[in-house]
Amino acid sequence: MKALIVGGGGREHALAWKLQKDQPSLEIIAAPGNPGIAALGRCAPVSADDVAGIVQLATKEQPDLVVIGPEAPLAAGLADALRSAGIPVFGPSRAAARIESSKAFAKALMREAGVPTARAARFVDAAAAKRSARELGAPVVVKASGLAAGKGVLVCETIAQADAAIDSMLTNDSFGAAGREVLVEEFMEGDELSLFAITDGTTVLPMLAAQDHKRLLEGDRGPNTGGMGAYAPVSLASADLVADAVDRVFVPTLDALRTAGAPFSGLLYAGLMLTPQGPKVVEFNARFGDPETEAILPLLESSLLGPLLAVASGRGLAGQHLRWTSSHAVTTVVAAAGYPDKPRKGNAVKLPPVDANVHIFHAGTALDASGQLVTSGGRVFAVTAVAPTLEAARAESARVAGAIELEGKQLRRDIGWREQERGAGASGN
Ligand code: AMP
Ligand code: GLY
Numbered sequence: 001m002k003a004l005i006v007g008g009g010g011r012e013h014a015l016a017w018k019l020q021k022d023q024p025s026l027e028i029i030a031a032p033g034n035p036g037i038a039a040l041g042r043c044a045p046v047s048a049d050d051v052a053g054i055v056q057l058a059t060k061e062q063p064d065l066v067v068i069g070p071e072a073p074l075a076a077g078l079a080d081a082l083r084s085a086g087i088p089v090f091g092p093s094r095a096a097a098r099i100e101s102s103k104a105f106a107k108a109l110m111r112e113a114g115v116p117t118a119r120a121a122r123f124v125d126a127a128a129a130k131r132s133a134r135e136l137g138a139p140v141v142v143k144a145s146g147l148a149a150g151k152g153v154l155v156c157e158t159i160a161q162a163d164a165a166i167d168s169m170l171t172n173d174s175f176g177a178a179g180r181e182v183l184v185e186e187f188m189e190g191d192e193l194s195l196f197a198i199t200d201g202t203t204v205l206p207m208l209a210a211q212d213h214k215r216l217l218e219g220d221r222g223p224n225t226g227g228m229g230a231y232a233p234v235s236l237a238s239a240d241l242v243a244d245a246v247d248r249v250f251v252p253t254l255d256a257l258r259t260a261g262a263p264f265s266g267l268l269y270a271g272l273m274l275t276p277q278g279p280k281v282v283e284f285n286a287r288f289g290d291p292e293t294e295a296i297l298p299l300l301e302s303s304l305l306g307p308l309l310a311v312a313s314g315r316g317l318a319g320q321h322l323r324w325t326s327s328h329a330v331t332t333v334v335a336a337a338g339y340p341d342k343p344r345k346g347n348a349v350k351l352p353p354v355d356a357n358v359h360i361f362h363a364g365t366a367l368d369a370s371g372q373l374v375t376s377g378g379r380v381f382a383v384t385a386v387a388p389t390l391e392a393a394r395a396e397s398a399r400v401a402g403a404i405e406l407e408g409k410q411l412r413r414d415i416g417w418r419e420q421e422r423g424a425g426a427s428g429n
Contacts, residue, residue, distance in 0.1 A: 008034045014028060014297045022303040027041060029152040062087070065088055092265060143183040145182060147178055191211075198267055201263040207300075207322060211418065228332075229332045229355040229416075231390065233299070245272060291382045299327060301325050328388070330378050330393040335409065
């Protein structure tokens, strides 16, 4: 059996690792992949965004399954093109991926379906957007509607900041096409959860909830990044909370997408805010999250390949289950010097030896002309440690991430600190 994985980051390395663990004889092809994935299979030099190139590769290789990692190819219609070519693909159509690629579409859909989310309105006119920010009052959130690689959300503490954010998007075009339509949104307070569900459009298989750490610096300070770490499970995500999210968020959203003529199959990711009024949707993504995937998959005892094949083949998920270990996983991202603004590429890296409970997923690496492993992106590695306790997983993840040799590397040694504090509270300390 053959699987083609589209993408070349830590998420795709973790997917390749898990699928091959599920079926050791599985032949992995990745486009473009990375040196970590190359240890598991073959990497084809085709960019994830090159729809025609990926379709050509898949037509030649005839994989039993294509898994699309990043959002950009989904928004560009890669899943549709592959399905038209008769290739089984795990990932939503372009129309269904609008749940991520247009925040205005997602908001309107949630409002119609009665899915709990922050109040918001969409604007293309700066003066009207500024009036809306004043009505909501600070703090207020300004969002570029389109895909902006995680940078299109500005949480504004003051109205002056909101005005500046609106001007940068609508007047100065700083976010390009993604920011020509904005949402001005009510600020929500609470803990955030990333909850993924594998779905065939009707049946929902929720995965273990995780928490992402988006800020660059320890204590959740500093600029937003693509994610500096994650951990799972999260004690806030009780079985009741997850069941509630399935009933009140996932099922109505999938129903609404189907009714809109855009049935969703693949991975639906709900970013939830646990507010005093219950869980509310911050955003949807149409794909596995990064770095949450690197934390979650090492805890999945049952097969991932089975459900992904069931969705991709159109057989559906009826009768499929997921089973999790009772261990804890902590993922620490090792980022390049200069990340997130100007990550330094081409710096040499050297990895320490690790035990079987530690996974060093490659996120932004390449081999230089002499075959030396070097940095090629902002997030260079995602280091996941699995242990019986959160504390042990945190310590080992931070230790191994710290032992990676890379000049000017950046990492947070406090991944999972919120959960650790909750645990401390629960034991009465
Ligand atoms: P998003 O890209 O939509 O996930 O937003 C990035 C981050 O901005 C989220 O993870 C939240 O921390 C924050 N955020 C987005 N929307 C809101 C909101 N309405 N209230 C508070 N924080 C928000
Ligand atoms: N971890 C956030 C994302 O994948 O969008």
